[in-house]
Structures are given as C-alpha cells and as structure tokens.
Amino acid sequence: MEALMSLIVGVLTACGVYLLLRARTFPVVLGLTLLTYGVNLFLFASGRLTIGAPPIIDTQATQYTDPLPQALVLTAIVISFAMTAFVIMLSLKARAELGNDHVDGRETPGDQP
Amino acid sequence: MTHLVIAPVLLPLLAGILLLLTRPLLPLGVRRGLNLAAVAGQVALAVWLLTLVDGGAILTYNLGHWPAPFGIVLVADRLSVWMLLITALLAFFALLHAVRGTDRGSRHFHTLFQLQLFGLNGAFLTGDLFNLFVFFEVLLLASYGLMVHGGGARRVQAGLHFVVLNLVGSTLFLFAAGTLYGVLGTLNLADLAVKVAALPPENLGPVRAAGLLLLAVFALKAALVPLHLWLPAAYSSTSAPVAALFAIMTKVGAYCLLRVETLIFGAGAGELAGLYADWLWPLGLLTLLLGSLGALAATELRRQVAYLVVVSVGLLLSAFGLATPAGIAAGLYYLVHTTFAAAAFFLLADLIAEERGSLADRLVPGPTVRRVGLLGGLFFFTALLVAGLPPLPGFVGKFLVLRAALETPGWPWVMAVILTSGLLGIIALGRSGSLLFFATQGATNQGDSIPSDSPGKSGGSAWPTLGLLALGLILLAWSGPALEYCAAMADQLLDPQGYIQAVLEPPGAGDER
Numbered sequence: 360m361e362a363l364m365s366l367i368v369g370v371l372t373a374c375g376v377y378l379l380l381r382a383r384t385f386p387v388v389l390g391l392t393l394l395t396y397g398v399n400l401f402l403f404a405s406g407r408l409t410i411g412a413p414p415i416i417d418t419q420a421t422q423y424t425d426p427l428p429q430a431l432v433l434t435a436i437v438i439s440f441a442m443t444a445f446v447i448m449l450s451l452k453a454r455a456e457l458g459n460d461h462v463d464g465r466e467t468p469g470d471q472p
Numbered sequence: 473m474t475h476l477v478i479a480p481v482l483l484p485l486l487a488g489i490l491l492l493l494t495r496p497l498l499p500l501g502v503r504r505g506l507n508l509a510a511v512a513g514q515v516a517l518a519v520w521l522l523t524l525v526d527g528g529a530i531l532t533y534n535l536g537h538w539p540a541p542f543g544i545v546l547v548a549d550r551l552s553v554w555m556l557l558i559t560a561l562l563a564f565f566a567l568l569h570a571v572r573g574t575d576r577g578s579r580h581f582h583t584l585f586q587l588q589l590f591g592l593n594g595a596f597l598t599g600d601l602f603n604l605f606v607f608f609e610v611l612l613l614a615s616y617g618l619m620v621h622g623g624g625a626r627r628v629q630a631g632l633h634f635v636v637l638n639l640v641g642s643t644l645f646l647f648a649a650g651t652l653y654g655v656l657g658t659l660n661l662a663d664l665a666v667k668v669a670a671l672p673p674e675n676l677g678p679v680r681a682a683g684l685l686l687l688a689v690f691a692l693k694a695a696l697v698p699l700h701l702w703l704p705a706a707y708s709s710t711s712a713p714v715a716a717l718f719a720i721m722t723k724v725g726a727y728c729l730l731r732v733e734t735l736i737f738g739a740g741a742g743e744l745a746g747l748y749a750d751w752l753w754p755l756g757l758l759t760l761l762l763g764s765l766g767a768l769a770a771t772e773l774r775r776q777v778a779y780l781v782v783v784s785v786g787l788l789l790s791a792f793g794l795a796t797p798a799g800i801a802a803g804l805y806y807l808v809h810t811t812f813a814a815a816a817f818f819l820l821a822d823l824i825a826e827e828r829g830s831l832a833d834r835l836v837p838g839p840t841v842r843r844v845g846l847l848g849g850l851f852f853f854t855a856l857l858v859a860g861l862p863p864l865p866g867f868v869g870k871f872l873v874l875r876a877a878l879e880t881p882g883w884p885w886v887m888a889v890i891l892t893s894g895l896l897g898i899i900a901l902g903r904s905g906s907l908l909f910f911a912t913q914g915a916t917n918q919g920d921s922i923p924s925d926s927p928g929k930s931g932g933s934a935w936p937t938l939g940l941l942a943l944g945l946i947l948l949a950w951s952g953p954a955l956e957y958c959a960a961m962a963d964q965l966l967d968p969q970g971y972i973q974a975v976l977e978p979p980g981a982g983d984e985r
Binding site: 398399456 | 602606609613616620623624625628629631632633635636639640642643646647649650651653654659
C-alpha cells in the first residue's frame, strides 16, 4: 500500500508541476489543484498507514491510527479549497481585464498587455 | 498563564468581523475611525507586552488549555513582541494614508486590512509549525485581496503571479511540515528543536530535506534571490498604503528564517547545526547585488523602491546568516529602520505620482511639481535614509552589520558587496531625484489628470509619510536602548533553551493537571 500511495503522490505532484508551468491560467489552476491533492495525500500518509484502526479511544481497539494528520489534512483541504475558489475568480477577472487568458496577459511575448 | 498573549491575535480578528458586519450600517467615516482605533489598540497591546517580556521572560499561552506539545501554543518572547510593535506602528501610518481615499476602491478594504494584521500577528506569536502555515494562509488571503484592491489590468496581472507563486509556496510548506511530522512526530517548534538535537543518523536526510524545503518557502516570502522575481511587479503595481503595509510581509519571511535558524537548526542541533546560516549569507549578498542592479535599471519610482526592498532583505538576511550575536542584533536594528523607511518611500512615491498627473512615477523629465519644496525635501531625506548615509539610522544599521561581519571568515565578501550595493543605491536614487525634481520642463502641472485609482483626492497630506520618517528619527535618537534591546533579543535567540523550557515545561504546569 505504501508503494501505491507514494506512486499516487508522485504522479499527482508531477502532473501538477507540469500543468503549473503552462502558459494559460486554466491549466495553471488545474495544476495547483493537483498539487494540493498530492500534498493532502502526503500529509495523510505522514502519520503512517494503518488499516481498520480507530483514531480515537475505543475499548475494543488493539491499535490506533494517528489522528493528527487527519486533522491537518482537513485543515489543508479547507484552505486549498478556498484558495482554489479565489484563484479561479482572479483568473476570470484577469481574463476580463486583460482580454486573454495568458498568465502574462499577452498572447505573444512581444505584445503589450 | 496570562491571557494577554492572545490579545494581539483576537483584537484584529474581532475588529475585522465587526467592520465586515457593520459595513451596511455605519458610514465610512465611522468605520475608518473604528479601524484606526483597533490598530492603535494593537500598538498599545504591543507596548504592554513589550514591558512584560523586556526582562527576558517568555510568555506562553496554551490554546484550549492543551499542554504543549499536544496543543497549539502561542509564545511571546522579545523577538515576537518587537515584530508585533513594528507591525502595529507601520499599519497605523499606512492606514492613515489609506483613509485619504484609497479605501474607497473596494468595499472590504478595512476588513481585509484587519485580517491581514490578524495573520501577521498570529504568524509572529505562534509556536507551532502547522499553525504558522494557517496564519500564513490568513495573511496571504488578506494580502491577495488588498493587492488587487482598486483593480486595473496591471494590478490584476501582477496579483495573479503573486497568488500562484504563494500557493505553490504553501504547498511546499505542507510537504515540509508533513515530512517533519512523519520523521519527528511533532509540529511544535520547541519540541522540534529537542527532537532534531537528538536525531538518529538514519533520519538526517529527510529532516535536512524538509528543513531546506522550509528555507525555500520562507525565502519566497522574504524575496530572497532567486525567489525575488515576484516582488518588484507586485509592490510597484499595488496601491501605496498596501505597498507600505507589505513592507512588513518580507519581514515575516525573514522572521521565520531567523526563528528556525536559531531555534531548530541552531548550535545545539548536532549534525544539522548551521543548516540555514550556510545558505543565508551567500544568498543574502547575491540578493543585495541583484536588487541594487534592479534599482539602477528601474524606470519607475515605485519599482525602484520595490527593488530597494529587495536590497534591504538581502542586507537583513546576510546579517542574520552571520549567526553571531552581533550580526543578529545589527540585523534586527536594521529591520526596524528598513521597514519604516521603505513604507515611507512607497507613500512618498504615491504623493509624487499624484502631483505629476499622467506622468505618474515614471522616471522621465516632466513639469515642475507643485509643493516641490516639501516633496523634494522629503525625497532627499528618505533617499538618505534608505541609502544608509550618516547620520541616519540606516547608516547605524549598516555600520553595525559591517562591524559584526568583521568577526566572521567571509568578511571580505560581505564588505565588498554591501559597500558596492550602497554606492549603486545612491547612484540610482540620485538619478531619480534629479529626473523628478531638477530636470523639469515648462510650467507647473495644473493637476489635469489624477490617476484613476485615487478618486477625489487632491494635494494629499504628507503627514503619514512624515510620521513614518519621524519613527526613523525616534529610532535614531533612542539608538542606545534600541540596540540594547536588539542585543538582548539576539542573546535570547541564540540560547534556545529558555524558549524550549518556557514552552515545554511552563512553571506551574504540574499542579494544574
């Protein structure tokens, strides 16, 4: 399971970085989203992976999973969700103000925005 | 356990919520007054805390009464409170400038302003790595709103770069925090310091990687080369009061670098001791050089000032990178001066741009500006302050950094780069001063076209700028006590045992349980 998890984190991060380096705002926003998915899974795994163990005190439980990464991931998900919403609004505003969706605000490098 | 430690975090949060809820009810004048009162309250709180920690006490506050390292802890030591005071004073004058009319540009300026302070104060006070991330997000989200406040194509475009870069920075921060938690099992800064000091050799690699990831994140916030490229565009395109407030934003990065450098990777960290210091001073010197070249090449005054902010970050971090008591104390003294001076310069650039109408702050010869005596005089004074010429505090700070550098092996480099960049800064400022005030053509500008983001203001008051410059003079006049305090801060930082003990074994913790 560890191998699968690290593979997923790696692929998500690689795709995120690739998309971040694109020139248009839509792929960049998608890249940011993939990157946050990758980091959320990574945070989740930082408390070690255990299956079928409760995170809170249980009389029948023989082993527990670390509850802190779950709390951290919840916080990180909320924050990244809000940030994604904000960056989408900003991209739409940039599209409206600059007339195109290029991250530099111009179609070809020589043009003035 | 004193509850005063959390007050600088709660006050701006509550004030921000109040300002948000009262927006439809109260006229703008009352809300301006409320906001100013809240910021003045933060100045008072910071002074109060300063009197408490001045003797070397470290105040802690366990949120929800969870003992550290299990709960989140707020820590007020000399450095945190010093930063709180600088932030509150800076915010007060930036806000005074904003209430002249800039705050009409969007509906939630005052709320965002308070939330920005909430994030800043929280970042300075927190003693928990993940909580630091959360406060970073709070201050960044508020800064995104303030950054594009007023709108305009240039501002939105620079804002987009600023936001995307900082979001990537946040992701890296989470990767670093996750790695540290995975290896060390804690996120409390004091506990991290203890765990890093007793690190088994097989775990060195991941911790070193996480530490350097954190270095990259903080360097991005502090605008350290090669991660400085976002700053000139962002600071020069936003509105003046926001740019003035952002003068503290790079200092948040510098603060975090200093805190982690001394607390976690300090002398007691075994294998990993000096992990940050080895990177900070070469990168700081490179930042100084590239920033000076940028200031020389700038074609607009505000962009030039933004590059001078980069220069000041370079000097600050090379001083912190010396990792000696004298170097850190000199850097902390310089930090105060440069924050106020850069903010005053941004406000002044706005005043000059207003007078020049459609030429704005471009460095080209134009008609003689109105109030040329006042503005020219202020420009001359601010330029001297920023360039660090005697007898102003910039000079004192620079001199102390140079003197501290003499005790370290890399001193020829530090000397050469700081003195060269000082010369380049003087040349750049001298050129812009002559272009703005001497190389004039024709009659006085009649104020025909006022820039679009400043509706209904004319002949803006120079009082906020004067106030910030006066703070610089106060710093100079009270250099003795200020330097003593800076030296005490450096001593406290370089002896992290006090911090660790205050957080992990607070007096009286045993009998409360």
